Amino acid sequence: MRFKFLEHRTDAEIEAYGRNLEKAFENAGLATEETMVTLSSIEPKIKRIIKVQGEDLESLLYSWLEALISLQDTRGMLFSKLSCKISRKKNLFELKAACLGEKFDPNEHEQKTAIKAPTYHDMKIIQKENRVTLRFLLDL
Secondary structure, X not given: OOEEEEOOOOOEEEEEEEOOHHHHHHHHHHHHHHHHEOHHHOOOOEEEEEEEEEOOHHHHHHHHHHHXXXXXXXXXXXXXXXXXXXXXXXXXXXXXXXXXXXXXXXXXXXXXXXXXXXXXEEEEEEEEOOEEEEEEEEEO
């Protein structure tokens, strides 16, 4: 299982999983895309590179999700394939992602829910051997 939606009254609460931090971040990105449109309807036609930084892993996750939401809002971009690399540079974490997708087309993509922003509320990053769980909330 890559991710699951949890019960929440007004927002989207999500747990994303991976065998390592990078896979968990990829799956968090896919869950964010699935919140906006049906993920399987997005064709991997256009490649975009996204780079974000954070002072800690929580702020890196926030910046990553915010970048995906912003690209949908400003450029109409949706992504179905994500490949993340996370590194530490001095006092910052850096994520560089190769993202494959296409522009939103109302004839091809059923729009589900608009996302205002990710939040830090109840955000958790749990790292265990061979398993990382990211829990986060998207403000709808």
